[in-house]
Structures are given as C-alpha cells and as structure tokens.
Amino acid sequence: MARARPAPVWLLATGAIVGAAAVLPAAYLAVVVFGDFSAAMETALSSRALETLLRTAALTAAVVLASIALALPIGWLTVRTDLPGRRLWAVLCTLPLVIPSYVGAYLLVAALGPKGMVQDALGVEVPSIYGFFGAWLVLTLFTYPLILIPLRAALRRIDPQLEDAARAMGRGPLEVFRSVVLPQLWPVIAAGSLLVALFVISDFGAVSILRFDSFTAEIYIAYQSSFDRVAAAALGAVLVVAMLVLLLASSRVRGSRRIHRLGPGTLRPTRPYRLGRWRWPALGFCALVVLVAFVLPVGVLIYWASKGISTGSTSWNTIAALGGNSLLIAAWAAAIGAIAALVVAALVVRYPSGMTRAVERLSHAGYALPGILVALGLVFFATRAVPALYQTVALLVFAITIHYLPLAIGPIASSLVQLSPRIEEAARGMGRGQADVFRTITIPLARGGMMAGAALVFLHAMKELTVTLILSPIGFKTLATDIWTQTTYGFYEASAIPALVLLAVAAVPVYLLSEQGAAPS
Amino acid sequence: MIDVTPQRKRLLAALLVFATVLLAGCGFSTEDSGGGSNEPDVEGITLYSGRIPAAIGPAVDSYEAAANRDVQVRFAETADLAATLVEEGDASPADVFFAQEPGAIAAVAEAGLLAKLPRDILDRVEPRFRDPEGRWVGITGRARVIAYNKGVVEQAELPPSPFGLTAPKWRDRVGWSPASSSMQEYVTALRARYGDERTKQWLEEMVDNGAVAFPDNVTIRDAIAKGEIDVGLINHYYVAQAVAEEGPDYPVAVYFPPGGLGSLMLLTSVGVLESSDRKEEAFAFVRSLLSEDSQQFFTSSSKEYPLARGTEPDPSLSVPVAKIPVSDAGLVDLKEIQGTIELMQESGAL
Numbered sequence: 001m002a003r004a005r006p007a008p009v010w011l012l013a014t015g016a017i018v019g020a021a022a023v024l025p026a027a028y029l030a031v032v033v034f035g036d037f038s039a040a041m042e043t044a045l046s047s048r049a050l051e052t053l054l055r056t057a058a059l060t061a062a063v064v065l066a067s068i069a070l071a072l073p074i075g076w077l078t079v080r081t082d083l084p085g086r087r088l089w090a091v092l093c094t095l096p097l098v099i100p101s102y103v104g105a106y107l108l109v110a111a112l113g114p115k116g117m118v119q120d121a122l123g124v125e126v127p128s129i130y131g132f133f134g135a136w137l138v139l140t141l142f143t144y145p146l147i148l149i150p151l152r153a154a155l156r157r158i159d160p161q162l163e164d165a166a167r168a169m170g171r172g173p174l175e176v177f178r179s180v181v182l183p184q185l186w187p188v189i190a191a192g193s194l195l196v197a198l199f200v201i202s203d204f205g206a207v208s209i210l211r212f213d214s215f216t217a218e219i220y221i222a223y224q225s226s227f228d229r230v231a232a233a234a235l236g237a238v239l240v241v242a243m244l245v246l247l248l249a250s251s252r253v254r255g256s257r258r259i260h261r262l263g264p265g266t267l268r269p270t271r272p273y274r275l276g277r278w279r280w281p282a283l284g285f286c287a288l289v290v291l292v293a294f295v296l297p298v299g300v301l302i303y304w305a306s307k308g309i310s311t312g313s314t315s316w317n318t319i320a321a322l323g324g325n326s327l328l329i330a331a332w333a334a335a336i337g338a339i340a341a342l343v344v345a346a347l348v349v350r351y352p353s354g355m356t357r358a359v360e361r362l363s364h365a366g367y368a369l370p371g372i373l374v375a376l377g378l379v380f381f382a383t384r385a386v387p388a389l390y391q392t393v394a395l396l397v398f399a400i401t402i403h404y405l406p407l408a409i410g411p412i413a414s415s416l417v418q419l420s421p422r423i424e425e426a427a428r429g430m431g432r433g434q435a436d437v438f439r440t441i442t443i444p445l446a447r448g449g450m451m452a453g454a455a456l457v458f459l460h461a462m463k464e465l466t467v468t469l470i471l472s473p474i475g476f477k478t479l480a481t482d483i484w485t486q487t488t489y490g491f492y493e494a495s496a497i498p499a500l501v502l503l504a505v506a507a508v509p510v511y512l513l514s515e516q517g518a519a520p521s
Numbered sequence: 522m523i524d525v526t527p528q529r530k531r532l533l534a535a536l537l538v539f540a541t542v543l544l545a546g547c548g549f550s551t552e553d554s555g556g557g558s559n560e561p562d563v564e565g566i567t568l569y570s571g572r573i574p575a576a577i578g579p580a581v582d583s584y585e586a587a588a589n590r591d592v593q594v595r596f597a598e599t600a601d602l603a604a605t606l607v608e609e610g611d612a613s614p615a616d617v618f619f620a621q622e623p624g625a626i627a628a629v630a631e632a633g634l635l636a637k638l639p640r641d642i643l644d645r646v647e648p649r650f651r652d653p654e655g656r657w658v659g660i661t662g663r664a665r666v667i668a669y670n671k672g673v674v675e676q677a678e679l680p681p682s683p684f685g686l687t688a689p690k691w692r693d694r695v696g697w698s699p700a701s702s703s704m705q706e707y708v709t710a711l712r713a714r715y716g717d718e719r720t721k722q723w724l725e726e727m728v729d730n731g732a733v734a735f736p737d738n739v740t741i742r743d744a745i746a747k748g749e750i751d752v753g754l755i756n757h758y759y760v761a762q763a764v765a766e767e768g769p770d771y772p773v774a775v776y777f778p779p780g781g782l783g784s785l786m787l788l789t790s791v792g793v794l795e796s797s798d799r800k801e802e803a804f805a806f807v808r809s810l811l812s813e814d815s816q817q818f819f820t821s822s823s824k825e826y827p828l829a830r831g832t833e834p835d836p837s838l839s840v841p842v843a844k845i846p847v848s849d850a851g852l853v854d855l856k857e858i859q860g861t862i863e864l865m866q867e868s869g870a871l
Contacts, residue, residue, distance in 0.1 A: 211736070217700070223600050223604055
C-alpha cells in the first residue's frame with residue numbers, strides 16, 4: 001500500500017522530536033534497570049512476577065472479550081438498525097468512559113458491595129464483587145467504549161454494496177454479518193481492544209479497591225513498602241514487554257489489508273435493519289448496560305452530593321477554579337497530542353519502516369505504564385535536562401500528552417489508512433509540494449480521526465491524577481486531585497461535587513466521540 | 522468531496538472552546554487551600570506533604586503568620602513523594618518533607634538526602650520518637666488498635682492481643698490491610714519481639730481464619746461501620762475522626778489491646794532536605810510544628826498523639842502515650858521491612 005518513497009525531511013524531523021519525547025518513560029526504566037541489572041533481573045524473572053503477570057493476563061483477556069461482547073451488539077444496534085432512540089443510546093452507552101476507574105470502583109462497592117445500597121434495598125445477599133469478578137466487571141464497564149467508539153465509526157463507513165450483494169444472494173442477516181461485516185470490523189476491534197488491554201494492565205485504582213492483585217499492585221508494593229526503585233522499574237519494564245507483545249498481536253489481527261475503497265463515488269447510506277419485535281430485548285440490553293455502567297454510579301454520586309450540599313461544605317468558586325485548571329491541562333494535552341499523533345501516524349502509515357514502527361510501538365509505553373512510573377521518568381529527565389521547566393504547567397502538559405498519546409495515534413492512523421494514498425499522489429502529480437499536500441489534503445481528510453484522538457486524550461487528561469500531583473506547579477489543583485484529597489480520608493460526600501463536575505465536563509468530548517460515527521466521513 | 526459543513530461547524534466550535542480555555546488558562550489558579558486570602562507575600566520554604574491539607578493546614582498557617590513567610594506545599598501520597606525526592610536528588614525544590622508513614626522518611630534518609638536536625642529540635646521529643654542519627658523527628662503518633670462494631674461485639678469479648686484474633690470465633694469477621702505500610706510496620710515489630718517463626722505462624726493462621734484484606738485503614742473502618750466485617754486492625758485516629766464527624770452514635774469503636782504489641786505507636790515525621798538553601802527557615806518550620814499550638818491542633822483535629830514533650834493528648838485519647846510501645850526493631854529499618862514483605866508473601870497474606 002505504501003511506496004518506498006523517503007519521507008520528507010520536515011516530517012522526519014518532527015517525528016524524531018515526538019518519538020524522542022514519547023519514549024522518555026521507557027528510557028527512564030532502561031536507565032534504572034541497567035543501573036543495577038542483576039537486581040532488576042532477579043525481580044523481573046521471579047516466579048512471583050510471572051504468576052502475577054499470568055493473573056493480570058487472564059484479567060486482561062477477560063476484560064477484552066467482555067468489552068467486545070458489549071461493544072459489538074451495541075455498535076451494530078445503534079448504527080445499523082431501527083432501534084428507537086439509537087443516537088441517544090449511542091451517547092449513553094459511550095458515557096461510562098467519563099467515569100475514572102477508581103471512582104467507578106468505589107461507587108460500585110458502595111452500590112453492589114456486601115451491605116451496599118442495592119443489598120440494603122433488596123434485602124438479599126448479593127454475590128461478592130471483590131477479586132477477579134469485581135475487577136473484571138468494573139474495568140469492562142468503564143473501558144468497553146474504547147472499542148465501541150471506533151467500531152461505530154467503522155460501521156458507518158462500511159461499503160453497503162458488499163452486504164447488498166450478499167443479501168441478494170439469499171444470505172440471512174446473521175450470515176451476512178458474520179461473513180461480510182465482521183471481517184471488515186476486525187481491524188478496528190483489534191485497535192480498540194489494544195487500548196482496553198493497555199488500560200487494564202496500567203490501572204491501579206480499580207484493582208486495588210476491588211482487591212485484585214494485578215501487576216501494577218506489585219509495582220506499588222515495590223514503591224510504597226520497600227521503596228525499591230530498581231524493583232519497581234524492573235516490573236515496569238516487564239509491563240513494557242507485555243505491551244509490545246499485545247501490540248504485535250493487535251497488528252497481526254489488523255494485518256496489512258487494504259481498507260480504503262477504490263471505487264468511485266461516495267458512500268451510499270445503508271438501509272437500517274428492521275428489528276421488529278426484537279427491538280424490546282435490544283432496548284433492554286442497552287438499558288441494562290447504561291443502568292449498571294452509568295446510572296448506578298452517577299446515582300450514588302448525586303446522592304452523596306445532595307448530602308454534601310445540605311451540609312453546606314461546597315464552595316462553588318473553588319469548584320470553578322478547579323474545573324478551569326482541569327480544562328486548561330486537558331485542552332492543551334488534547335491539542336498537542338492530536339498534532340503529535342498525526343505526525344507519528346503519518347510516518348507509520350505512509351512511510352512504514354523499521355524505525356517508524358519502533359517509535360510508534362515504544363510510544364505506547366506511556367499508556368501501558370502506571371502514572372507513577374511516567375511521572376518519575378519525567379522527574380528524572382526534567383530535573384537533569386530542563387530544571388527551569390520542572391513543575392511548570394508546560395512540563396505537566398508535556399507529561400500528560402506523552403501518557404495518553406497512543407489514544408490519539410489509533411484513530412488518526414485508521415483514518416489515514418482509509419484514505420487512499422492515491423488522492424495524495426494525484427495532488428503531487430499536479431505539481432504540489434509535499435508539505436502543501438499534507439496541509440491541504442492529508443490534514444483535512446484525517447480531521448475526523450484527529451478530532452476523535454483529541455477527544456480521547458482530553459477525556460483521559462481530565463481524569464488524570466498521579467502525574468498531576470507530582471508534576472504540577474505547587475498549589476495547582478484540578479478536579480481529580482480534589483477528589484483524591486477528599487477520598488483519602490473517606491470524605492466521599494465532599495468528593496461527589498467535584499466528581500460530578502468532572503463527569504459533566506468530560507461528557508462533552510464523549511458526545512463528540514459518539515457523534516463521530518454519525519458524521520459523514 | 523463529501524458534504525463537510527456540519528463537521529466544519531463542529532470543528533469551529535471545538536476550536537472556539539479551545540481558544541477560550543487556553544486564554545483563560547493564562548491566569549490559572551494556584552489558590553492555597555486553607556491559606557485564606559491574607560497570605561504573606563514573602564516566598565518561604567517548599568514543603569512536600571504526604572498529609573492532606575485538612576491535616577496540616579492550620580499548623581502551616583500559624584507558622585506563615587508568625588514568620589511572615591508564604592509556605593509552598595505540594596500534596597501527594599507519601600510514598601510517591603519519597604520516590605520523587607529520590608529521583609530529584611540534589612535538584613529538589615523541596616526544603617522539608619512531611620511523611621505520613623515511617624518507611625518513606627527512612628527511604629529518603631537512607632538515600633542521603635536529609636540534613637542533620639539541630640539538637641534543640643530533636644530534644645523536643647522522647648528519644649524513642651526520633652531518628653537515632655538525628656535526620657528526622659516524629660511529629661505525631663498513631664496507635665495500631667483493634668476497631669470493632671459496637672452493635673455486634675462487646676469490648677470484653679475482644680482478645681488481649683491481635684494474636685487472639687485467630688480463634689475460630691473470629692472466622693471471616695476480621696479485616697486487615699496487608700498491603701498498607703502501617704500493617705507492614707506492625708508485622709516488622711512483631712518479628713522483632715516474637716521472632717519470624719511465631720510471626721509467620723500468626724500470619725498463616727490469620728489467612729486460614731479468613732481475614733479479609735482491604736487496601737487501607739479507611740476502607741476497613743467503613744466496612745466495619747457497614748457491618749461487612751466486625752473487627753479490624755487499624756490506626757486509632759481514623760475511628761476518632763469519624764466519631765468527631767458523625768457523632769457518638771458512630772457504630773465503630775477502638776480498643777487498645779494491652780497484651781504483647783497490641784497497640785504499637787507509628788509516627789508521622791518530618792525531615793529537612795540536605796539540598797535546601799533555606800535550612801534555617803526549614804528548621805524554624807519544624808520547631809513550629811513541634812510548638813504547643815501546632816501540637817494541640819494535631820491532637821484535637823486529627824486525634825493523633827502529640828509527640829512534643831509537655832503537650833497533653835486530646836481528652837478522647839484515654840490510653841497515655843507511655844503505655845504505647847514503639848517497635849523493638851528500631852523505628853524504621855527498610856531491610857527489615859523487605860524481610861517482612863517476604864514473610865507476608867510466603868504466608869499468603871500479601
């Protein structure tokens with residue numbers, strides 16, 4: 001699909017800068033691990049590390065499978081059928097992504113835990129949500145939209161002619177879905193699953209509250225109990241290796257298949273499937289997911305918030321200032337992240353080489369690692385290289401952008417893959433310069449992907465906690481750090497208002513993301 | 522081309538929002554919590570605090586007022602701050618580190634990052650509440666106790682030491698937090714007093730008896746309050762704070778077991794960074810934390826034990842400081858904690 005033409009120098013140069021920035025967390029791990037290699041190997045290769053890795057792998061696989069099982073029917077129902085209120089359901093089913101996993105976990109414990117609100121209301125014992133089951137449930141409910149979003153966008157773009165042809169040949173709807181639609185969806189499912197998997201291996205908040213000993217818990221034990229930075233970095237390096245394996249698996253599934261259409265003309269809108277009486281179970285399914293993943297946790301928050309307001313402990317000026325800071329960081333990270341990701345994606349998609357692929361893969365380390373390792377890596381490099389920038393807003397934005405860059409690379413890369421390089425070649429053939437083509441053709445056509453990528457970075461930056469606590473200017477507080485301050489001592493009521501404001505702000509990009517699928521592209 | 526108008530509109534809207542936010546952000550707010558509006562404008566020391574604003578705010582304010590200096594405070598998890606200090610090394614902007622857990626300050630001291638404190642500061646507390654090498658000093662103490670649900674358990678039923686919680690009577694009713702540093706400190710102290718053999722046996726019996734593992738003290742307290750479990754091993758003041766918040770009807774009470782190491786004193790502590798170029802100011806700040814006023818604030822608001830000589834504990838603390846032992850293992854020894862973690866891992870507790 002790509003020609004062996006060298007990438008333009010300006011693109012390579014910006015790519016090198018982005019690449020160098022993105023591999024900083026991985027480079028920090030390397031510095032620490034090679035500082036005491038034998039001790040690091042002893043930790044990384046211990047049977048305990050292996051056991052924990054396998055346990056985490058099992059959780060990751062279970063969460064990915066369950067997320068696909070949720071995203072696939074919801075995506076299909078909200079794009080390709082006459083489900084009543086399907087656009088509303090699309091937004092509602094994407095909203096669980098705004099709930100930070102640590103908030104989601106403690107809300108589910110409050111609601112579904114032993115002696116929780118649901119058990120009190122029903123008066124019966126509910127099965128324990130602690131351990132593997134609880135971690136699986138929470139992580140699935142709050143991350144499956146990472147698959148749903150690209151899936152809906154892809155369903156919109158699929159050429160209906162193939163399906164029509166298959167239907168005309170007498171295949172039933174299920175058979176058409178399996179043999180024609182599904183094969184075209186695997187690449188985006190694989191890309192979304194990768195993000196879900198990386199989220200699961202890097203999450204600490206949810207698994208610690210739900211008492212599942214995952215790999216990140218080991219990393220935190222190394223820090224919080226024995227203060228052993230070598231052991232922590234060694235375990236982080238194991239996560240990076242695990243991440244590389246996941247990336248290889250995901251690119252295997254994606255393969256090198258051609259996805260852009262070659263035929264002339266625009267996409268014809270598809271005829272929605274009539275659900276008939278099946279619409280009731282379909283509605284019930286969507287409603288159940290929204291109830292557990294969104295209504296229940298938000299309901300608990302509103303209940304706490306009402307108690308907090310009645311005690312009069314809320315200062316709206318403070319909340320506004322916190323919200324402003326959160327917005328500031330998230331908006332900058334989203335804008336820079338989208339541009340940086342475009343550069344990486346353009347290099348990998350248009351000028352694939354061992355080098356560009358290596359940079360793209362290692363840049364995922366920022367997302368696969370728990371926040372503390374990303375933050376410490378930046379502390380290490382910034383205090384040595386750019387002390388003047390240490391603990392400034394600029395460095396904080398830089399760190400958060402690195403942390404979430406992979407979220408933006410995915411959607412932008414898929415929009416570039418779907419864009420036939422022949423359009424760019426045609427423009428080149430008409431005598432336009434490479435930079436000019438990039439500006440007038442590539443960027444406008446990749447805009448959908450850039451918006452989606454920026455929205456994902458924005459959303460995660462809003463929720464970010466650990467990196468902000470360590471790298472922000474002193475006294476700089478966000479909604480997320482305020483929630484942390486309140487919940488540290490168990491003041492849940494006081495944390496409910498900032499949490500609700502955070503959800504409301506984060507819901508804006510989620511709305512844009514779920515509309516992404518609805519926009520013509 | 523395809524019709525792009527709706528998309529372009531959305532893009533414009535997004536750009537507009539961005540622009541507004543970025544502009545607004547030029548004056549981002551770094552309002553200090555609890556600081557009030559009349560902060561001194563002379564820049565003072567930088568404090569890395571593992572304790573949340575509510576736990577130290579007024580103590581910082583009173584120093585600021587007396588010294589006419591504005592203290593810059595970074596709040597984060599104690600362990601994360603310790604790790605940050607180690608990575609920063611000599612380049613650290615911090616002058617003072619306030620640690621909520623004892624292991625963290627030992628880690629920073631062991632990395633050679635803490636300055637020796639002046640004699641007069643060290644002498645404010647009993648020798649057992651400070652670093653033998655004088656690099657940090659205890660500010661407040663928190664006792665390891667047994668918390669229980671008043672509605673379910675009579676205090677008289679409780680065993681004289683946590684060793685008794687392995688009895689069949691307590692099966693599936695006890696909560697603990699093996700991953701928390703306070704529990705690990707406690708186990709380290711048990712090893713020093715009773716040996717690895719006995720400690721491991723206790724850990725194994727606890728696991729076999731269905732002890733429920735929670736991530737921290739707060740979740741244990743809340744689980745007891747909800748009736749998920751009936752008793753738990755926690756730090757005393759988490760309960761005292763909830764009682765202060767919720768009133769005397771709060772269902773959880775604490776019991777200081779008299780036997781063995783039933784109630785062990787764990788310290789919050791402070792050290793001054795060797796790399797600080799404001800050491801005299803930093804020492805003055807530490808003196809202020811050990812002053813009668815600040816110590817009174819700590820004990821009355823957090824219900825912790827004041828460690829400076831001469832300050833009386835809050836009336837709600839009925840067991841005197843002298844009755845609460847510190848660990849025979851020395852206050853903190855990271856190598857010992859490593860051994861504790863291995864023992865806890867072998868016994869299945871962690």
